[in-house]
Amino acid sequence: MESSEQPQPHVRKGLSVDEYEPKSMSRAEFQLLPRNSQKRVMKKELWENRAEEYKEKQRQKNRDIKRRRKERVRQGEAAPRRKPEDQTRTAHRIVIDMDFDEKMNDKEISSICAQVQRCYAANRQALKYVGLHVTKLHERCRQRFDSALEQHAGWSTEHVVLEDKEYVDVFDKNELVYLTADSPNVIEDLDPKKVYVIGGLVDKNRYPRLTLDKAEAQGIQHAQLPIGLYVQMASRKVMTVNQIFEMLLRFIDVGDWKTAFTEVIPTRKL
Ligand SMILES: C[S@@+](CC[C@H](N)C(=O)[O-])C[C@H]1O[C@@H](n2cnc3c(N)ncnc32)[C@H](O)[C@@H]1O
Structure with missing residues (x-):
């Protein structure tokens, strides 16, 4: 994983705490928080979301590599993975x-x-x-x-x-x-x-x-x-x-x- 590919906290431009739908609490609870805490919660949740998306992308990449390798083995272009035994x-x-x-x-x-x-x-x-x-x-x-x-x-x-x-x-x-x-x-x-x-x-x-x-x-x-x-x-x-x-x-x-x-x-x- 290149450091440049690391997930970055991503806050959609223009997304304000007023329109944000929190994941970890109800909207009413969210609205009772001070403005700064609302921003912190929003940023943390968006970050977690991005990190999860990133991990899923990586998992998909690995699945694709495995699938392509299987295909190459099937077509005789690559040797099957050797078993330790x-x-x-x-x-x-x-x-x-x-x-x-x-x-x-x-x-x-x-x-x-x-x-x-x-x-x-x-x-x-x-x-x-x-x-x-x-x-x-x-x-x-x-x-x-x-x-x-x-x-x-x-x-x-x-x-x-x-x-x-x-x-x-x-x-x-x-x-x-x-x-x-x-x-x-x-x-x-x-x-x-x-x-x-x-x-x-x-x-x-x-x-x-x-x-x-x-x-x-x-x-x-x-x-x-x-x-x-x-x-x-x-x-x-x-x-x-x-x-x-x-x-x-x-x-x-x-x-x-x-x-x-x-x-x-x-x-x-x-
Ligand atoms: C790219 S070479 C590095 C060359 C480097 N200038 C050096 O002083 O070894 C990478 C390594 O492969 C090994 N190597 C490359 N060609 C070799 C050869 N013909 N016989 C033995 N070892 C070789 C050496 O261990 C070498 O350090």
Whole structure:
């Protein structure tokens, strides 16, 4: 919910207390109140009315999303939602490091939050799902999650854990591997004993080496995915957070990088 979409106390221009029909008391009781109290009651009731209208609008929006999704599933354009009992939890753990708030403008903050949401949805849908940790959430992203993406309140903690802490305070440093396109090391396999970190950043290549420098400063391992070994890229091999996450999920599921890359990388990039 955007803050600009918040319901505002709405008093119809020209609506005076003399013509107002109160909801919480009779007209006679209302008329006995001092003028200021009448105005306060009228404003409060109109506000409540607006808030209820707004909530109903939101409920209708959600119903429409569900209905459209059902329709897409019926037409074979979307996969049916996976039931928790059809999924298997693997030992793999993946972190999205959100400690980059101040490096992004508002549009990029919305974009990174939407990408995290897609990661959650992919984990919720995968046959084999991983332990997904979103660490060091700062104020702007938290606000975005709490407002525009308010459905995150219903996220299953089995499929995502939101942490205020930095990943080095959650996991053993020796287990951590920072994934970054700038690393000279190339990953061959995913070790379930390791924790793979993805930089939660949308930067349009403004900050090359940012995550590599961070990993080096923290003294943790780093590596890039073996994209160039399996597919020919039309541009640089820097992917978005959700693309990297989806590639990891697909690799864990099928055990084959080529499939993981070709399924996830948009064809225009190949
Ligand atoms: C948009 S990129 C951010 C690029 C940023 N300049 C940086 O220093 O990482 C988002 C994240 O996706 C991951 N990523 C992107 N491409 C990758 C690749 N080819 N190999 C490994 N990780 C990659 C990295 O974790 C990266 O931080």
